[in-house]
Amino acid sequence: xxxxxxxxxxxxxxxxxxxxxxxxxxxxxxxxxxxxxxxxxxxxxxxxxxxxxxxxxxxxxxxxxxxxxxxxxxxxxxxxxxxxxxxxxxxxxxxxxxxxxxxxxxxxxxxxxxxxxxxxxxxxxxxxxxxxxxxxxxxxxxxxxxxxxxxxxxxxxxxxxxxxxxxxxxxxxxxxxxxxxxxxxxxxxxxxxxxxxxxxxxxxxxxxxxxxxxxxxxxxxxxxxxxxxxxxxxxxxxxxxxxxxxxxxxxxxxxxxxxxxxxxxxxxxxxxxxxxxxxxxxxxxxxxxxxxxxxxxxxxxxxxxxxxxxxxxxxxxxxxxxxxxxxxxxxxxxxxxxxxxx
Amino acid sequence: xxxxxxxxxxxxxxxxxxxxxxxxxxxxxxxxxxxxxxxxxxxxxxxxxxxxxxxxxxxxxxxxxxxxxxxxxxxxxxxxxxxxxxxxxxxxxxxxxxxxxxxxxxxxxxxxxxxxxxxxxxxxxxxxxxxxxxxxxxxxxxxxxxxxxxxxxxxxxxxxxxxxxxxxxxxxxxxxxxxxxxxxxxxxxxxxxxxxxxxxxxxxxxxxxxxxxxxxxxxxxxxxxxxxxxxxxxxxxxxxxxxxxxxxxxxxxxxxxxxxxxxxxxxxxxxxxxxxxxxxxxxxxxxxxxxxxxxxxxxxxxxxxxxxxx
Numbered sequence: 184x185x186x187x188x189x190x191x192x193x194x195x196x197x198x199x200x201x202x203x204x205x206x207x208x209x210x211x212x213x214x215x216x217x218x219x220x221x222x223x224x225x226x227x228x229x230x231x232x233x234x235x236x237x238x239x240x241x242x243x244x245x246x247x248x249x250x251x252x253x254x255x256x257x258x259x260x261x262x263x264x265x266x267x268x269x270x271x272x273x274x275x276x277x278x279x280x281x282x283x284x285x286x287x288x289x290x291x292x293x294x295x296x297x298x299x300x301x302x303x304x305x306x307x308x309x310x311x312x313x314x315x316x317x318x319x320x321x322x323x324x325x326x327x328x329x330x331x332x333x334x335x336x337x338x339x340x341x342x343x344x345x346x347x348x349x350x351x352x353x354x355x356x357x358x359x360x361x362x363x364x365x366x367x368x369x370x371x372x373x374x375x376x377x378x379x380x381x382x383x384x385x386x387x388x389x390x391x392x393x394x395x396x397x398x399x400x401x402x403x404x405x406x407x408x409x410x411x412x413x414x415x416x417x418x419x420x421x422x423x424x425x426x427x428x429x430x431x432x433x434x435x436x437x438x439x440x441x442x443x444x445x446x447x448x449x450x451x452x453x454x455x456x457x458x459x460x461x462x463x464x465x466x467x468x469x470x471x472x473x474x475x476x477x478x479x480x481x482x483x484x485x486x487x488x489x490x491x492x493x494x495x496x497x498x499x500x501x502x503x504x505x506x507x508x509x510x511x512x513x514x515x516x517x518x519x520x521x522x523x524x525x
Numbered sequence: 526x527x528x529x530x531x532x533x534x535x536x537x538x539x540x541x542x543x544x545x546x547x548x549x550x551x552x553x554x555x556x557x558x559x560x561x562x563x564x565x566x567x568x569x570x571x572x573x574x575x576x577x578x579x580x581x582x583x584x585x586x587x588x589x590x591x592x593x594x595x596x597x598x599x600x601x602x603x604x605x606x607x608x609x610x611x612x613x614x615x616x617x618x619x620x621x622x623x624x625x626x627x628x629x630x631x632x633x634x635x636x637x638x639x640x641x642x643x644x645x646x647x648x649x650x651x652x653x654x655x656x657x658x659x660x661x662x663x664x665x666x667x668x669x670x671x672x673x674x675x676x677x678x679x680x681x682x683x684x685x686x687x688x689x690x691x692x693x694x695x696x697x698x699x700x701x702x703x704x705x706x707x708x709x710x711x712x713x714x715x716x717x718x719x720x721x722x723x724x725x726x727x728x729x730x731x732x733x734x735x736x737x738x739x740x741x742x743x744x745x746x747x748x749x750x751x752x753x754x755x756x757x758x759x760x761x762x763x764x765x766x767x768x769x770x771x772x773x774x775x776x777x778x779x780x781x782x783x784x785x786x787x788x789x790x791x792x793x794x795x796x797x798x799x800x801x802x803x804x805x806x807x808x809x810x811x812x813x814x815x816x817x818x819x820x821x822x823x824x825x826x827x828x829x830x831x832x833x834x835x
Contacts (some may be wrong), residue, residue, distance in 0.1 A: 250795075268579065300594040341696075347782055347796045369601060376600060387699045388781030401678050402698060509580040517799040518600055524785045525611050525829040 208450040210235040211244065211252070211259040213437070214392060216309075225457050231450050239392050240348050241265035248274055254444040257451035262521035263436045264350075264507040266305050267298040270503040275304040276441045282452050283334055285459035293436070293476040297504075306455050307476025309411075309467060310436035311494075312502060313351050316413040316423040318342075318404040326426045329359035331405050333382045340385045344397045347389035349520035351433060352407065356506050358431045365508035376519045383523060389502070409435075410493040411472030415427070417493075418472075425493045427500055434502030436476065565813070572806035580800035590807035612790070616812070619787040622701075622776075623769035626708035627716075631758070633709075634716030638757075641717075642724035642756045653721070660714055668707055668778050672698055675706070675779075699781035707775030715764035723757025724750075767816070787812055 210222075214237040222233045238244045239289070241262045248259075253274055256270040261269055269275050283306070295306045317326040322338045332343060333356060345352050356379050357364050358460055385401055395416040397403040406423075408416065413425045426432075439458060445451050464475040465483030474494055488494055508516060571591050574582040594615075597608035641652040659667065673679055675697040682694035697703055727750065735745040751758075773788035782789065787808070794805025 207530050208596065240796070246580050246796045246800065272579070288561070344781075372600065383783070386781075386783065389783060390777075390781070393778075400676060402676055513578070515601065515799070517801070518602075520798070521611060521790075522600075522792075524783070525614060 191364070199228045205230040206450050207231060208454055209231045209256045209446065210256075210440075210454075211247070211256040211514050212237055213260055214239055216260070216437075216467075216471055219465060221463060221466045221470075224463075225454060228457075229450065229453055231447075231453070241350070242348070245269065245272075246274075248442075253442060254446065256442050257445040257447050258454060259442055259504070260308050260437050263296070263298045263438070266438050266440060268507050269440065270299065270304055274443050276443045276448070277303050277443060278306075278441055278452070278455070283456050285456050285458065285491045288459045288461065288464075288479065290476050290478055296436070297365055299438070305438035305440045306459060307438040308439050309471055309473035310434070310476055311410045311416050311473040312496070313346070313355070313407065313409050313433035313435060314413075314426050314428060315405055315407045316398055316416065316421075318398070318401070318422055319424050320422045321404040321473050326424060327356060327428050328426075329428045329432075330408065331426065331428075333359045333378055335382075335385050335405065339405050341387055343386045344388045344390050344394065344406040345386055346394060346405035346407045347391045349516060350505050352389075353516055353520065354433055354503070355407065356382075358428075358433070358503060361430065364503070364506040365512045365516075367512055372515055372519070376461045376522065379519065379523050389524070395419070409473075414472040414491050414493040427496050431501035431503055434504055568806045568809055571803055573809045574803050576801050576803045578800070580795070580802060582802050587803070590801075590803040591811075593804055594807055594811060614809070615785050615790055616787060616815070618784065619770055622708060622786075623766050625705055626712065626769045627762050627766045628729075629705070629709045630713050630716040631762065634713055634761060635720055635758070638717045638720035639724050642721050642727075643729075649725075653718075656714055656717055664711060665774060665778075667711070668774050670708060671707055671710065672703075672779055675703060698779065699783070701780065703779035704776050707779040708769045708772060711772070711775060712765040712769060715768075716761040719760040719764065720754060720757045723754035727753050770812070770816075 199295070208225075208231050210233065212235055215245055216237075216504055222235065225231065226233050236256075238247065241264070242263055244259060245265065245268065248269070249272075259269075266275075286302075286306075289302065289307060293310075294302055299305045315332055317339070321342070322336065324336065331339065332345065335343060353375065354364055356375055357366075360371070360374055360378060362368075362375065366372065390397055394406055394408045395412050398406045398408070398413075398416045398421045399419045401421075406413075406416075408425075410425060413423065416505075417423055417425075435476065439455055441448070441455070458467070459477055460478055461475075461479035462483045464477040465480040467473075468475045468488065469479060469483075469485045472488070472491065472493065571582055573586055573588070575585040575587040584766050591832045592606075593609075595609055597609040597611065598604050598606050637656070641656075643648055644652060662763065674681055676682070677694040677696065677698065679698075681697075682691070685691040686694065731749050731753065732745050735749045740748065771788045773786055773792065776782065776784075777789065785793065791805050791808050793799055794801045794808065
């Protein structure tokens with residue numbers, strides 16, 4: 184009997200341990216943002232066992248790293264302003280000048296960026312915009328204004344979903360008012376507070392990870408959404424159109440960063456180099472429906488993307504990156520957000 | 526649980542067993558110390574520390590978190606302090622929702638438990654089995670399924686419209702009704718099972734005796750059955766009330782996350798842009814204190830009843 188138990192235990196141990204790979208790579212990534220086939224391809228090519236955990240906002244990435252996850256992961260994919268914050272917090276490792284053989288593939292406009300001058304810690308992953316999509320069966324008028332969210336027409340009242348993150352929702356509200364982000368001006372902050380307080384009665388829900396589903400299911404007729412996620416919602420059958428509001432919208436870039444104390448630094452560098460190859464960057468774009476920051480992806484892209492309205496804004500648009508407020512200003516925005524969700 | 530061993534032992538255990546009993550209990554005491562007291566103490570300490578910008582703490586004593594909880598200094602933090610209703614209102618809402626969920630569960634759960642306990646012994650297990658089947662599925666899946674059922678284009682509204690009973694769909698999703706429904710549905714078995722256990726042990730000869738003494742059915746229920754099964758009812762109420770208080774799946778998924786609940790307010794302090802760990806810890810401590818005070822008052826009243834009724 185004892186022998187039988189031991190035999191079963193040995194068999195189980197054998198069954199659950201994956202085939203031995205030469206190395207490991209531990210990724211901390213957004214949800215629904217990289218195709219499994221691409222991870223498998225990397226795994227096969229470099230004989231590396233890849234594990235991935237996911238997060239749903241830049242802030243929860245920061246919180247997890249602060250709470251002790253630094254040292255568990257090799258790479259993460261923070262947005263623009265969060266790259267700057269992680270760097271200020273000393274959580275990023277520096278990539279050597281000659282470590283990435285495909286460094287030259289980065290598009291020129293993304294080589295020297297404000298949030299990481301000289302790209303010392305990061306490479307571009309994908310970029311896109313945060314705006315909103317409107318259900319065209321319910322509303323046929325002009326949708327290219329942030330009033331759709333903050334001062335909606337009668338047809339759309341009570342059918343609006345906003346993202347459940349203060350950064351994006353309050354930034355879009357600031358764009359609607361035409362006031363700067365991270366302001367300390369009292370009149371401007373009072374106007375911002377009054378705007379969101381007044382608009383909330385027209386909102387049905389605050390939902391980020393379900394932003395696509397509420398549009399597909401018809402629970403919301405207007406939904407704040409990231410452009411690629413909006414494209415996916417449309418491709419899944421939602422009769423929606425992505426707006427390019429005249430007041431402006433949020434532009435962002437996600438970046439693969441090399442984390443400090445990475446347990447598998449060499450494999451992390453290989454992975455970043457792998458993602459800088461045009462065919463691999465294109466695979467991410469084909470999956471996530473955003474835009475790559477790498478040269479030469481066009482030949483590998485899904486032809487539908489070239490015509491996709493979400494990826495092809497009309498000329499002359501105003502895009503704003505989200506700013507990271509300083510320690511004196513951030514509590515003001517936190518207070519507005521808490522009052523809103525009271 | 527090792528703790529169960531001692532309680533079922535009773536008085537018949539040998540003295541040799543009594544000697545090792547403390548050792549047998551050690552695993553549960555150690556588990557409680559490490560995994561319950563440890564985190565609570567850590568939280569108590571953190572709530573008195575200074576917040577570090579964007580998460581984390583500075584090891585300097587501060588009452589700022591409790592000040593933020595109880596006093597309002599206006600949007601810009603420089604008005605004279607007055608009692609703060611923002612956070613208290615969030616707590617009050619959570620308490621009301623948890624109370625309503627508990628009452629609903631009791632109203633449905635008690636008759637159900639009574640029904641099951643009065644079936645022939647051979648079929649009771651089948652009824653209990655039926656009650657637990659839906660709960661083999663993960664809570665998140667059940668909550669999402671509930672949303673599918675009650676949404677504007679969901680089966681309930683579509684059937685009512687197709688039968689001509691409704692012109693336009695009833696708005697159910699993203700309302701307080703949906704949150705209440707979700708809480709009630711999630712925790713119903715926690716009410717049924719302890720009450721069932723109590724009613725099953727109840728000696729129905731007592732009800733017959735009451736009837737023989739000309740008590741009508743209501744009097745028998747109020748004066749004989751309910752007092753006898755009261756421990757089961759109280760256990761059920763606590764098992765429903767406490768998790769409802771901290772629930773955030775139902776409020777987020779069914780209620781649209783429009784208003785903070787205690788759970789989501791605390792989550793925001795750790796995972797959101799606020800990144801205020803001491804304040805999150807203070808919110809949790811305030812909740813813990815409220816629950817402890819309520820339990821303490823209840824225990825004292827029970828003790829007084831026991832003395833008076835003895």
